[in-house]
Amino acid sequence: MSETAGREPIEVRFRGGGFAPNSRRWVGFAVFVALIAFVEWGTRAGWITSLTLPRPSDVLATFVGLWESGLLFKHLVPSLTRLVIGAVIGATAGIAVGILIGLFSYMRAGVVPVVAAIFPIPKIALLPLFVIWFGIDEGSKYALIAFGTFTPTVVATYGAVDNVDRSLIRMGQSFGLTWWSIVRKIVLPGAMPGILSGLRISLAIAIILLVAAEMLGAEYGIGAYILEAGSLYDLERLFVGVVILSLLGIIVSAAIAAVERRLLAWRT
Amino acid sequence: MDIRLDQISHAYGDTQVLRDISLDIPAGKIVCLVGPSGCGKSTLLRFAGGLERPASGRVLQLGTPPEGCLNPLTYIFQDFALLPWRSVRGNVSLVLEDHGIRGKRAEAIIEDVLIRTKLSDFARALPKQLSGGMKQRVAIARALAVKPAVMLMDEPLSALDAQTRELLMDDLIGLWTRQPFTSIYVTHNLAEAVRLGHRIVVLSRRPGQVREVVEIAKPLAERTYGDADLDKVQRHLWGLMRDEARAADEELIDV
Ligand SMILES: Nc1ncnc2c1ncn2[C@@H]1O[C@H](COP(=O)(O)OP(=O)(O)O)[C@@H](O)[C@H]1O
Ligand SMILES: [Mg+2]
Numbered sequence: 019m020s021e022t023a024g025r026e027p028i029e030v031r032f033r034g035g036g037f038a039p040n041s042r043r044w045v046g047f048a049v050f051v052a053l054i055a056f057v058e059w060g061t062r063a064g065w066i067t068s069l070t071l072p073r074p075s076d077v078l079a080t081f082v083g084l085w086e087s088g089l090l091f092k093h094l095v096p097s098l099t100r101l102v103i104g105a106v107i108g109a110t111a112g113i114a115v116g117i118l119i120g121l122f123s124y125m126r127a128g129v130v131p132v133v134a135a136i137f138p139i140p141k142i143a144l145l146p147l148f149v150i151w152f153g154i155d156e157g158s159k160y161a162l163i164a165f166g167t168f169t170p171t172v173v174a175t176y177g178a179v180d181n182v183d184r185s186l187i188r189m190g191q192s193f194g195l196t197w198w199s200i201v202r203k204i205v206l207p208g209a210m211p212g213i214l215s216g217l218r219i220s221l222a223i224a225i226i227l228l229v230a231a232e233m234l235g236a237e238y239g240i241g242a243y244i245l246e247a248g249s250l251y252d253l254e255r256l257f258v259g260v261v262i263l264s265l266l267g268i269i270v271s272a273a274i275a276a277v278e279r280r281l282l283a284w285r286t
Numbered sequence: 287m288d289i290r291l292d293q294i295s296h297a298y299g300d301t302q303v304l305r306d307i308s309l310d311i312p313a314g315k316i317v318c319l320v321g322p323s324g325c326g327k328s329t330l331l332r333f334a335g336g337l338e339r340p341a342s343g344r345v346l347q348l349g350t351p352p353e354g355c356l357n358p359l360t361y362i363f364q365d366f367a368l369l370p371w372r373s374v375r376g377n378v379s380l381v382l383e384d385h386g387i388r389g390k391r392a393e394a395i396i397e398d399v400l401i402r403t404k405l406s407d408f409a410r411a412l413p414k415q416l417s418g419g420m421k422q423r424v425a426i427a428r429a430l431a432v433k434p435a436v437m438l439m440d441e442p443l444s445a446l447d448a449q450t451r452e453l454l455m456d457d458l459i460g461l462w463t464r465q466p467f468t469s470i471y472v473t474h475n476l477a478e479a480v481r482l483g484h485r486i487v488v489l490s491r492r493p494g495q496v497r498e499v500v501e502i503a504k505p506l507a508e509r510t511y512g513d514a515d516l517d518k519v520q521r522h523l524w525g526l527m528r529d530e531a532r533a534a535d536e537e538l539i540d541v
Binding site for chain 2 (some may be wrong): 185186188189190192193194195196199203204207210281284285286
């Protein structure tokens with residue numbers, strides 16, 4: 019390093035940066051706006067035919083019409099009821115079973131293979147079976163959604179329980195905490211981050227299954243609405259239904275984010 | 287209440303970890319366990335507090351724990367083991383709740399231990415907001431809250447930087463001087479051992495055996511940073527440990 023004399027100093031090149039996601043909400047919004055504007059332009063200019071994609075402004079008009087006729091809520095209310103009841107049953111059972119698997123070796127040995135066996139079954143294929151078991155009405159719809167949310171929740175939950183810091187459990191035992199206290203005050207909060215990120219996936223699956231459930235024997239519901247529009251090749255109404263599902267997905271995701279902010283504020 | 291370790295031996299699989307350890311921990315004294323890493327200090331401490339069972343030998347309590355003692359054998363861990371989702375106050379109250387101590391009684395105890403560990407201003411803080419030294423003080427406060435008969439400390443200062451370690455040693459000496467507690471204090475740091483130990487037990491490398499027991503008569507309160515007498519003891523200890531440590535360091539680790 020003795021040759022430095024007389025040379026220009028070179029600034030050290032920055033190479034840190036990246037790999038640190040931070041909040042840039044408006045980007046997502048801008049992407050949506052750009053996409054919609056692009057399709058609007060294409061359909062108006064004519065190089066996207068009305069058979070390929072409906073014009074976004076027409077979809078909006080159809081949506082407003084649906085709202086004003088009061089039909090929107092006639093479809094939305096039963097759908098949301100099914101979604102909430104089915105998802106609550108499935109997620110609650112999934113969390114409970116997942117925690118039991120995480121805590122007891124016999125549960126793990128006995129139930130994990132069963133869960134692995136039913137996970138890959140497309141639950142939609144079982145719909146006729148559910149209709150026989152739980153009736154053509156609401157019962158089979160709840161069952162389908164509950165069953166579909168159950169398996170991913172179980173897998174996420176027992177993984178989360180496995181990841182709870184063992185040294186904290188040791189600490190609880192060393193202070194003479196009861197088994198139930200350790201589960202409630204150490205295992206459950208420690209597993210919460212994993213459980214919540216599992217719920218993100220489970221609830222998205224619940225929305226998918228909601229539509230599937232409503233395609234059979236439902237008069238009202240987003241699924242029934244989409245099915246009817248599809249069979250009539252009414253693209254505007256089809257897209258209204260799809261947009262409603264997307265919005266539902268965004269709302270669920272935002273709700274989980276809000277719960278995470280509240281429950282997981284302790285994380286760094 | 288005294289603790290007696292009676293001829294404890296243990297092996298994990300084929301690895302003999304501890305061999306025939308017998309020790310007395312008298313009430314009101316701090317006994318330091320030093321030895322090269324991997325010699326079984328943490329294992330011995332887990333036996334002492336009943337978190338694990340030795341393959342042979344027994345851990346005995348002599349006498350009954352003092353009145354009001356909620357958890358006779360209480361640990362302080364190297365990694366603090368604080369619940370990150372509970373505030374400082376919540377972490378202390380965690381160990382009281384199971385004893386049915388809530389409301390006013392819990393408040394009084396929590397306030398007392400937080401004053402003793404100089405944490406009163408941080409009762410509402412979460413662990414992530416605290417420095418390492420403060421986290422360990424929270425763990426000490428939590429241990430004090432259950433009025434332990436014996437404190438089992440596993441390298442409580444090893445995760446901290448040198449300055450924080452000095453400060454916390456002073457804190458521990460202060461706590462002991464005001465109200466002597468019994469403790470088994472595991473460390474690999476000889477300076478800590480000579481500052482805090484009434485008795486220092488040197489273990490050999492694995493399988494851990496008692497090599498020598500050194501008593502230090504000088505009262506804790508009179509021991510200061512860089513004390514000449516303590517330096518002499520520390521040099522003697524280092525003489526004992528050096529070869530063991532080197533040999534231990536060169537052994538293959540089969541984990
Ligand atoms: N649960 C365990 N299973 C198997 N081996 C272990 C276990 N705990 C500790 N050991 C082994 O026992 C030896 C002593 O470990 P430890 O008591 O942690 O040593 P120290 O605390 O003195 O560094 C090490 O070789 C370690 O690998
Ligand atoms: Mg250790």
